[in-house]
Amino acid sequence: MTVEEFFELSAGKWFSHRTSHHLAFKQAEDGKSEINIETLPADHPEVIKLCQQYEVDPSTATCGARVTWNGTMEWDEEKHEGSTVLVTVPDQDSPDEGKLLREMGYAEKAPVAGRYKIGTDGALTLTTEYETMWSEERLWFASPNLRMRVSVLKRFGGFSMASFTSEIRMGGAPAKAAEAANSVNTPSG
Amino acid sequence: MTVEEFFELSAGKWFSHRTSHHLAFKQAEDGKSEINIETLPADHPEVIKLCQQYEVDPSTATCGARVTWNGTMEWDEEKHEGSTVLVTVPDQDSPDEGKLLREMGYAEKAPVAGRYKIGTDGALTLTTEYETMWSEERLWFASPNLRMRVSVLKRFGGFSMASFTSEIRMGGAPAKAAEAANSVNTPSG
Numbered sequence: 001m002t003v004e005e006f007f008e009l010s011a012g013k014w015f016s017h018r019t020s021h022h023l024a025f026k027q028a029e030d031g032k033s034e035i036n037i038e039t040l041p042a043d044h045p046e047v048i049k050l051c052q053q054y055e056v057d058p059s060t061a062t063c064g065a066r067v068t069w070n071g072t073m074e075w076d077e078e079k080h081e082g083s084t085v086l087v088t089v090p091d092q093d094s095p096d097e098g099k100l101l102r103e104m105g106y107a108e109k110a111p112v113a114g115r116y117k118i119g120t121d122g123a124l125t126l127t128t129e130y131e132t133m134w135s136e137e138r139l140w141f142a143s144p145n146l147r148m149r150v151s152v153l154k155r156f157g158g159f160s161m162a163s164f165t166s167e168i169r170m171g172g173a174p175a176k177a178a179e180a181a182n183s184v185n186t187p188s189g
Numbered sequence: 190m191t192v193e194e195f196f197e198l199s200a201g202k203w204f205s206h207r208t209s210h211h212l213a214f215k216q217a218e219d220g221k222s223e224i225n226i227e228t229l230p231a232d233h234p235e236v237i238k239l240c241q242q243y244e245v246d247p248s249t250a251t252c253g254a255r256v257t258w259n260g261t262m263e264w265d266e267e268k269h270e271g272s273t274v275l276v277t278v279p280d281q282d283s284p285d286e287g288k289l290l291r292e293m294g295y296a297e298k299a300p301v302a303g304r305y306k307i308g309t310d311g312a313l314t315l316t317t318e319y320e321t322m323w324s325e326e327r328l329w330f331a332s333p334n335l336r337m338r339v340s341v342l343k344r345f346g347g348f349s350m351a352s353f354t355s356e357i358r359m360g361g362a363p364a365k366a367a368e369a370a371n372s373v374n375t376p377s378g
Contacts, residue, residue: 017210021353026206148339164208
């Protein structure tokens with residue numbers, strides 16, 4: 001799988017269920033949201049704009065996505081709404097890894113460029129370094145209708161959080177909505 | 190990493206925190222337990238006994254482990270205690286994968302042989318087929334003191350559950366207990 005194929009397969013509406021394990025407290029926190037992922041062509045105005053913010057030549061971008069979310073976390077019971085744009089800029093010598101530009105990092109409200117790498121097993125790994133934090137997220141498809149994500153967060157050199165997200169496709173391509181809603185069945189069974 | 194090295198690194202006492210996502214209900218269930226993992230040499234009497242139960246030549250087994258757990262799950266509030274023995278029997282042509290014998294499957298109370306495969310990324314994947322179920326578990330080390338597991342369970346062709354387990358070493362080799370307890374720091378962290 002290429003990173004472009006991974007983005008294509010991610011397009012659509014998902015029910016996203018995240019559980020964070022706060023390692024020092026041995027406590028879990030649950031969050032649920034609806035996520036909408038829309039792929040953007042490499043020449044889309046928002047892709048070009050983001051490249052320019054990072055001072056990256058827009059012609060080197062290969063794909064983009066707009067991710068919109070709407071949900072709640074258990075502990076603060078606040079509504080979390082937001083959206084971001086992601087853009088992949090492969091390394092010159094290796095199309096399977098490169099820079100990942102994003103409008104806004106999950107944990108900090110300033111633009112942060114991370115790295116992506118798509119493995120031979122089809123899993124996508126994203127790493128981001130912030131000033132005092134480091135995060136790594138692995139995303140993969142158990143089936144076209146079930147996407148999974150595991151992330152770890154390091155603060156000041158020690159792991160502080162591990163999160164797991166299961167995401168069920170709510171309808172649209174590539175599988176029929178009814179199947180996805182009932183039992184996360186896939187065409188391949 | 191070889192499967193033998195994976196078992197060695199797993200040896201010790203772990204605080205294990207599991208969250209299961211019941212996909213059809215969109216509900217999470219939390220469970221916490223202490224797990225003790227002890228490696229067994231390939232010529233240990235319990236390894237030989239398990240091979241004989243599966244009618245496998247004991248000289249083909251490469252390593253074994255006894256896993257003991259003691260914990261509670263949220264929904265039934267019962268104490269879950271138990272132990273099992275695991276034995277790896279590599280395929281003749283490939284030492285990185287083979288049969289995984291176990292005294293007792295997680296979900297069924299009869300002996301079930303599964304498959305193991307250690308990937309080039311050091312992750313261990315275990316698959317088990319039951320009569321009406323199929324499960325796959327991926328285990329890996331975020332650090333020598335933080336082990337992670339993700340499993341999916343299929344019933345009658347559809348995914349029914351996804352589980353995430355973070356496991357923090359409680360002491361013993363290879364890292365000092367105090368470090369593990371405080372912040373899951375690692376020597377390299």
